[in-house]
Amino acid sequence: MIITVNQKKLKSGLSAVERIVSRNVTLPILQNIVLKTENGRLKLSSTNLEIGINFWLGAKIDEEGEVAVPAKIFSDFISNVNDEKITISSKENVIGINSENYKTKIIGFSAKDFPIIPKSKESSFFNILSQEMLSIFTGVVDSASISEARPELSGVLVSFNSDKIEGAATDSFRLAEKNVLRKTGVAEQSVIIPRSTVLELVRIFSNYEGEISLAISENQIFFATEDLEVVSRLIDGSYPDYKKVIPDKFISKVLVSKSELENNVRLASIFSSNISDIKIKAEENNFKVTAKNTDKGEISSKMQAFLKNEPFEVSVNYRYLLDGLKVIPTDRVSIEFTGEGNPLVLKPEEGKDFIYIIMPLRN
Amino acid sequence: MIITVNQKKLKSGLSAVERIVSRNVTLPILQNIVLKTENGRLKLSSTNLEIGINFWLGAKIDEEGEVAVPAKIFSDFISNVNDEKITISSKENVIGINSENYKTKIIGFSAKDFPIIPKSKESSFFNILSQEMLSIFTGVVDSASISEARPELSGVLVSFNSDKIEGAATDSFRLAEKNVLRKTGVAEQSVIIPRSTVLELVRIFSNYEGEISLAISENQIFFATEDLEVVSRLIDGSYPDYKKVIPDKFISKVLVSKSELENNVRLASIFSSNISDIKIKAEENNFKVTAKNTDKGEISSKMQAFLKNEPFEVSVNYRYLLDGLKVIPTDRVSIEFTGEGNPLVLKPEEGKDFIYIIMPLRN
Numbered sequence: 261m262i263i264t265v266n267q268k269k270l271k272s273g274l275s276a277v278e279r280i281v282s283r284n285v286t287l288p289i290l291q292n293i294v295l296k297t298e299n300g301r302l303k304l305s306s307t308n309l310e311i312g313i314n315f316w317l318g319a320k321i322d323e324e325g326e327v328a329v330p331a332k333i334f335s336d337f338i339s340n341v342n343d344e345k346i347t348i349s350s351k352e353n354v355i356g357i358n359s360e361n362y363k364t365k366i367i368g369f370s371a372k373d374f375p376i377i378p379k380s381k382e383s384s385f386f387n388i389l390s391q392e393m394l395s396i397f398t399g400v401v402d403s404a405s406i407s408e409a410r411p412e413l414s415g416v417l418v419s420f421n422s423d424k425i426e427g428a429a430t431d432s433f434r435l436a437e438k439n440v441l442r443k444t445g446v447a448e449q450s451v452i453i454p455r456s457t458v459l460e461l462v463r464i465f466s467n468y469e470g471e472i473s474l475a476i477s478e479n480q481i482f483f484a485t486e487d488l489e490v491v492s493r494l495i496d497g498s499y500p501d502y503k504k505v506i507p508d509k510f511i512s513k514v515l516v517s518k519s520e521l522e523n524n525v526r527l528a529s530i531f532s533s534n535i536s537d538i539k540i541k542a543e544e545n546n547f548k549v550t551a552k553n554t555d556k557g558e559i560s561s562k563m564q565a566f567l568k569n570e571p572f573e574v575s576v577n578y579r580y581l582l583d584g585l586k587v588i589p590t591d592r593v594s595i596e597f598t599g600e601g602n603p604l605v606l607k608p609e610e611g612k613d614f615i616y617i618i619m620p621l622r623n
Numbered sequence: 624m625i626i627t628v629n630q631k632k633l634k635s636g637l638s639a640v641e642r643i644v645s646r647n648v649t650l651p652i653l654q655n656i657v658l659k660t661e662n663g664r665l666k667l668s669s670t671n672l673e674i675g676i677n678f679w680l681g682a683k684i685d686e687e688g689e690v691a692v693p694a695k696i697f698s699d700f701i702s703n704v705n706d707e708k709i710t711i712s713s714k715e716n717v718i719g720i721n722s723e724n725y726k727t728k729i730i731g732f733s734a735k736d737f738p739i740i741p742k743s744k745e746s747s748f749f750n751i752l753s754q755e756m757l758s759i760f761t762g763v764v765d766s767a768s769i770s771e772a773r774p775e776l777s778g779v780l781v782s783f784n785s786d787k788i789e790g791a792a793t794d795s796f797r798l799a800e801k802n803v804l805r806k807t808g809v810a811e812q813s814v815i816i817p818r819s820t821v822l823e824l825v826r827i828f829s830n831y832e833g834e835i836s837l838a839i840s841e842n843q844i845f846f847a848t849e850d851l852e853v854v855s856r857l858i859d860g861s862y863p864d865y866k867k868v869i870p871d872k873f874i875s876k877v878l879v880s881k882s883e884l885e886n887n888v889r890l891a892s893i894f895s896s897n898i899s900d901i902k903i904k905a906e907e908n909n910f911k912v913t914a915k916n917t918d919k920g921e922i923s924s925k926m927q928a929f930l931k932n933e934p935f936e937v938s939v940n941y942r943y944l945l946d947g948l949k950v951i952p953t954d955r956v957s958i959e960f961t962g963e964g965n966p967l968v969l970k971p972e973e974g975k976d977f978i979y980i981i982m983p984l985r986n
Contacts, residue, residue: 333919336893340886354920362890366920523703527725530699556696557717557729 261295261325262349263302265317267341267359270302273315274335276464276488277306280313281331289373293334295348295355296326296371305377306331311457311492312377313464326371329355333366378491380475380482385446387471388425392440393483394465396427397458399438399614402583404455405431412497415452420444428502429455434580435502435617436587451481452495464490506615507605510596512569514542515609518593522585524549524561529578531559537621538581541573542597551578572597574604575621584616624658624688625712626665628680630704630722633665636678637698639827639851640669643676644694656697657734658711658718659689668740669694674820674855675740676827689734692718696729741854743838743845748809750834751788755803756846757828759790760821762801762977765946767818768794775860778815783807791865792818797943798865798980799950814844815858827853869980870968873959875932877905878972881956885948887912887924892941894922900984901944904936905960914941935960937967938984944969947979 277293284290287309294305302319305312327350334355338346343359350356350368357364397416405413410432419426422444428437461483465472468485475482476494483490528538531551541548547565552558574597584606585593596605606616640656647653650672657668665682668675690713697718701709706722713719713731720727760779768776773795782789785807791800824846828835831848838845839857846853891901894914904911910928915921937960947969948956959968969979 330919333893337890337922340890342886361926362922362924364894364920364922367918523705527700527703530696531727555730556693557727559700559725559727561725563724 261297261327262321262323262347263297264320264322264345264347265302267338267344267346269317270346271339273304273317273487274331274338276315277304277313278331278335279463280308280311280460281306282308284308289328289369290375291331292328292369292374293331294326294328294371294374295350297321297324305374307375307377309375310454311460311490312375313491314377314379314489316487323349325350327353327355328369328371328374329366330368337364337366378477378480379489380484380491381477385420385474385476386444387473388442390465390468390470390472392425392442393472394462396425396438396440397462399587400427400429400436401455401458401462402429402587403431403434403436403616404429404458406455407431411495412452412499415454415495416458417450417452417499417502419448419450420446421448422446428499430500430502430505433577433619434584435505436584437502437506437615439613441613449476450499451476452497452499453481453492454495457490457492461490464488505603506617507596507598507603510598510605512542512567512572512597514547514568514595514597515566515592516547516563516595518585518588518591520563521547521549521593522582524563525578525581525585527561528559529582531556532578535621536577536579537575538578539573539575540581540595541571542567542595543571576604576618577621580618584618587616588614624660624690625684625686625710626660627683627685627708627710628665630701630707630709632680633709634702636667636680636850637694637701639678640667640676641694641698642826643671643674643823644669645671647671652691652732652736653738654694655691655732655737656694657689657691657737658713659734660684660687668737670738670740672738673817674823674853675738676854677740677742677852679850686712688713690716690718691732691734691737692729693731700727700729741840741843742852743847743854744840748783748837748839749807750836751805753828753831753833753835755788755805756835757825759788759801759803760825762950763790763792763799764818764821764825765792765950766794766797766799766979767792767821769818770794774858775815775862778817778858779821780813780815780862780865782811782813783809784811785809791862793863793865793868796940796982797947798868799947800865800869800978802976804976812839813862814839815860815862816844816855817858820853820855824853827851868966869978870959870961870966873961873968875905875930875935875960877910877931877958877960878929878955879910879926879958881948881951881954883926884910884912884956885945887926888941888944888948890924891922892945894919895941898984899940899942900938901941902936902938903944903958904934905930905958906934939967939981940984943981947981950979951977 296303301316304315347358353368355366355368417428473484528549528551538551550560590608592609594607603617659666664679667678710721716731718729718731780791788803836847891912891914901914913923953971955972957970966980
């Protein structure tokens with residue numbers, strides 16, 4: 261292989277593929293990135309066996325070829341080199357990198373030993389705007405379970421309907437659901453995308469503004485743009501019928517400032533006990549957050565509130581409350597009380613496209 | 624104790640005293656900050672037994688008193704509370720903190736159990752500008768030894784002369800010396816200040832622009848401003864006569880861009896072996912940095928240089944070279960070769976107030 265590429269473009273490509281490179285010691289080839297000439301471009305590939313990424317960039321190709329190069333060394337070097345034009349060659353798996361002021365050799369491996377990253381055979385399923393996809397993912401991903409005890413809960417459920425896309429996640433203590441209205445024109449189907457994949461997609465596409473083309477095959481999902489393709493395994497299993505947990509009416513409802521509530525919950529958390537409990541209390545014009553810990557002390561804060569119906573008081577895990585507030589996009593948040601021992605419902609002040617539910621703690 | 628203070632002032636005081644609070648489990652009282660009314664002000668005190676800090680702030684005092692309050696809880700609360708006026712009271716070691724929107728109780732301890740932080744009995748030794756003191760400390764502190772094997776090397780030597788103040792530090796692999804010319808009017812004396820104290824002083828005084836008053840007693844040193852006093856133990860022992868290691872002439876000398884050299888050394892470090900060795904080579908118009916590692920590969924970079932006398936080549940630990948370049952304040956750095964196996968000398972392009980010496984590695 262002999263190619264010439266632009267340093268900045270190569271660096272941006274590396275930042276896309278490099279982060280999933282694992283320090284896998286049982287399969288050390290996964291610590292590499294594969295460079296391969298393909299249809300007049302250079303393809304960078306990486307995988308951790310759960311997720312695979314291909315990135316293509318323009319290159320002047322003088323000799324076709326492919327080679328696996330240790331990701332950390334290659335990326336450390338390319339990210340910090342100041343020369344604009346970089347010539348990369350490979351011979352017997354030694355990668356030569358030359359530019360105006362640098363001559364470098366990196367000891368690499370045969371690309372033949374690298375796992376094949378599947379390419380989507382299906383035609384594109386449909387296109388979604390990057391922002392729409394990310395709004396679903398960021399809204400719900402923190403509610404997915406970190407534990408693998410129930411594998412289906414460790415992912416984000418994405419349901420495609422003819423007129424909307426729905427994302428949902430729950431770890432059985434709290435639940436988030438986010439909708440995007442959109443004529444998809446496809447038959448109903450649902451997939452469970454691993455939490456780690458969702459986090460990676462949020463990172464990769466956070467600065468991307470165009471459309472992303474989706475395709476789904478048996479147990480894989482593909483996300484593609486012109487110069488990037490991400491493929492991930494899907495989680496097998498049937499997702500619980502979470503819709504029936506979402507209360508359809510409330511007893512009382514209170515409207516408060518989101519940022520003030522976040523601050524007061526954080527302050528109360530200082531005095532919470534080892535089950536992370538704090539108490540919220542909605543009164544006529546006041547919203548109180550309290551916490552008490554026999555070793556540390558206690559706190560009571562108050563803020564302005566607009567209450568509909570009866571006062572109420574609930575104990576909740578402050579972490580779940582903060583996670584929910586974080587993804588509420590409006591200045592004020594609506595909190596609905598649905599009865600003793602029943603879920604607490606958080607919603608943006610306006611808009612019905614997001615709902616966040618917390619199971620209360622026993623008083 | 625019943626006092627009222629301004630939240631912002633209290634927060635800034637806490638940031639000064641809080642960081643040295645240790646998680647000492649054998650002496651848990653050290654996890655506290657002592658609040659004490661003193662001459663119409665509130666005094667905050669903390670210590671880790673090596674360094675002690677007192678900070679005074681204005682307060683409306685309704686009842687004198689003192690109490691020890693858990694540093695983390697108190698600081699987490701005060702830093703995030705939004706109310707301006709904070710009333711603090713203590714009764715039987717329970718601290719009540721009340722403001723417009725918050726009522727808080729923190730379980731504290733008796734201030735009587737807290738170690739006494741010594742106050743300087745000596746009259747002020749002399750005053751030094753904060754920037755002058757920090758330029759000495761930041762110039763040399765990274766060269767002090769992290770190991771306690773030779774306690775005197777784990778500190779920074781500060782020598783006071785009638786017309787200058789000299790700081791020096793070495794871990795026997797490299798050495799840094801920084802001078803500040805200043806009529807001190809004092810008799811010659813030297814102290815060894817612990818590395819950790821120096822780092823703490825740099826942090827505490829980094830945003831302070833006025834004069835700092837110094838005092839030295841038997842085995843302690845005091846740094847005071849109007850509202851802050853820092854006391855530290857001094858290291859006992861006699862510092863090696865480092866001056867005789869500093870070469871007084873050179874064989875060759877090369878002038879290069881500091882930032883370019885830093886970048887090329889960092890790039891070479893990717894290919895250094897486990898003894899962190901890289902090679903520098905000064906030629907007529909070129910300065911080359913190379914490194915080679917049989918497992919990873921090799922690199923050679925070149926940059927423009929102005930050489931006086933003969934070409935030379937030296938192997939050095941790249942970490943020591945980077946540490947030295949970091950504290951060179953000029954755009955270009957002068958590197959002096961003083962003979963095979965002899966120290967390499969780094970100096971700012973102009974100015975004779977700083978010198979940095981590295982022992983070469985055997986080729």
